[in-house]
Amino acid sequence: MSKNHPVLSRRNLLLSLAGASAASLLAPSAVTRAVSGDLFSQIDLRGGHDADLAGLLPDAVDDQSRRFQSAIDDAAAAGRILRLPPGSFVISNIDLPDGTRIMGVPGATRLIYGGRGHFMLAEGARRIELSGLVLDGANQRLGGHVSALLHLRGVSEAVIEDMAVAGADGHGITLEACAGRINHSEISGARLAGIYAIESRGLAITRNVVRDCANGGILVHRWSVGEDATLIDGNRVMRISARAGGTGQNGNGINIFRAGNVMVTNNLVSDCAFSAIRANSASNIQIVSNQAIRSGETAIYAEFSFQGAVIASNLIDGGTVGVSVANFNEGGRLAAITGNIIRNLSTQGPYSAEYAGFGIGMAIEADAAVSGNVIEGAPKWGVLMGWGPFLRSVNFTGNTIRDCGAGVAVSVVEGAGAALISGNMFDATPGGAIIGCRWNEVVTKDLAKTGAGQFTHLTLERNAVA
Structure with a gap:
């Protein structure tokens, strides 16, 4: 045991020196953030695409459909998650491209339908992921080309989790010829049904609350x-x-x-x-x-x-x-x-x-x-x-x-x-x-x-x- 002890000591010394060298390359504020734990939260967000970088502003009075669509398209093209902050965003006629991944703050990120067409629609995508969003239909009329506030067609893997969907003029969520899952979400106040799944391909609808639908x-x-x-x-x-x-x-x-x-x-x-x-x-x-x-x-x-x-x-x-x-x-x-x-x-x-x-x-x-x-x-x-x-x-x-x-x-x-x-x-x-x-x-x-x-x-x- 005593023969190995010097080797372990030298190894520990080298690791300590390497850590000190890395720390010396950081600015003092960066070192402080690393010590405080903020650096780890930054690492966690590397796969994200911040909404403010796309010009989106929570709680703005104006309709932000154009900016929202641009942010989704850019994030999907880059294979990144569009992370939305707390607040409300008024949007309409949003098309979800293949690879869309949108994550909000559950109960705090609210997307409000502005009317005049559809709210959120995906067609023929391989994978769509939505989580932590409140979708508020505001009882606005939907166009005849969709049956739900969130309408997905031909999506090979639809992942809808930790969502709240309310005030839909038709169904809350329609999955048409889709596979995937709806999990741990709440759908309420739909004029038709909370969830409408047609021609599914091995769908899972689990641990949701569906209430007060007409x-x-x-x-x-x-x-x-x-x-x-x-x-x-x-x-x-x-x-x-x-x-x-x-x-x-x-x-x-x-x-x-x-x-x-x-x-x-x-x-x-x-x-x-x-x-x-x-x-x-x-x-x-x-x-x-x-x-x-x-x-x-x-x-x-x-x-x-x-x-x-x-x-x-x-x-x-x-x-x-x-x-x-x-x-x-x-x-x-x-x-x-x-x-x-x-x-x-x-x-x-x-x-x-x-x-x-x-x-x-x-x-x-x-x-x-x-x-x-x-x-x-x-x-x-x-x-x-x-x-x-x-x-x-x-x-x-x-x-x-x-x-x-x-x-x-x-x-x-x-x-x-x-x-x-x-x-x-x-x-x-x-x-x-x-x-x-x-x-x-x-x-x-x-x-x-x-x-x-x-x-x-x-x-x-x-x-x-x-």
């Missing part, structure tokens, strides 16, 4: 049925209206249309005029571990021509129907519905009741395994199983139904297919635990007591009635 929360759509593979995870969606009317086209917290292989997980969706989560013609949909609170109509919906739906471990409190897996007449089939809690349903909906009406815990029709669910407080029926002849291969096992007008209302119409109702618990179902229906009309006594009898398509066994 007609939709998060919309994932396709022009035609196809694989989409969007991930919608960990978002808060609340207070979504349906000001454009309809019976379900609008007013949904999360709406999937024609988009296959989509995962909707771990979201908290509340106070929507229609559904918390609505999947229309969306095959291989997974709706797992969400909360759907105070929905105005059906809380969770898989409808029309889908094949394959997993609806599991969701908590539903409020709505006119808890879970509906419907439209076997349109090809809707193949579902696993497990481990959901459904409670506190209502017979009062946003339009006059049709078909079976409101106040139903769950509606199922074809090729479904239903197990481990708890349904409480459905004023009409705990479960509607089949609709006329549209019933096939339903396995209803190990569920708990209590405090409902009746337990299971199963179709006994000619042509209805097989159903197994086994090992379920029924408590406080004054209209009967299991009743046979012809569409909306009850035509049998309690089959849990009398047995299936003439209805050979039904197998009833080991059900407990309290």
Whole structure:
């Protein structure tokens, strides 16, 4: 050890001398800044492009669109980040070139739409990054060539993080034929929907707040049925209206249309005029571990021509129907519905009741395994199983139904297919635990007591009635 000690000492001496020489080359003020830590902040900003160098001035009264566009173009061409200071900038008709990277101070850098065209638009770019910006649409009218305050078309990698988007005349954000992610952002006050993603290519919409929008929360759509593979995870969606009317086209917290292989997980969706989560013609949909609170109509919906739906471990409190897996007449089939809690349903909906009406815990029709669910407080029926002849291969096992007008209302119409109702618990179902229906009309006594009898398509066994 003692032989190595002189070598270490000489090495330390050389390093000390080198550091002293470097320090002697700096001006006294530079040395002071280095000691104080400012030098490190300068190093951190080497990849940036300061807004003041482009002539941009925060909180100026004048429209700064021309200077803003120039600053974006210069930074993108140089492969640098355009860093914006706190303050407000009034801009319009901004085109985002490939390589755009804009970073503001979250909650403090505000870009205000001045009207007359579009706000921010990108088309055909490989990568666009926006973070830390407040986009304020000021409720100014958008041109017909865009549908959102921020509209990206054909962007291979769109990165939108730590943003706030408010006051959009259309959607807050539209991603058209894009991949990438929208993360940790807040979208509010849009005239249409908060986020509209159409023809996506593996998009991730995660950890956002979407609130107080007039007609939709998060919309994932396709022009035609196809694989989409969007991930919608960990978002808060609340207070979504349906000001454009309809019976379900609008007013949904999360709406999937024609988009296959989509995962909707771990979201908290509340106070929507229609559904918390609505999947229309969306095959291989997974709706797992969400909360759907105070929905105005059906809380969770898989409808029309889908094949394959997993609806599991969701908590539903409020709505006119808890879970509906419907439209076997349109090809809707193949579902696993497990481990959901459904409670506190209502017979009062946003339009006059049709078909079976409101106040139903769950509606199922074809090729479904239903197990481990708890349904409480459905004023009409705990479960509607089949609709006329549209019933096939339903396995209803190990569920708990209590405090409902009746337990299971199963179709006994000619042509209805097989159903197994086994090992379920029924408590406080004054209209009967299991009743046979012809569409909306009850035509049998309690089959849990009398047995299936003439209805050979039904197998009833080991059900407990309290």
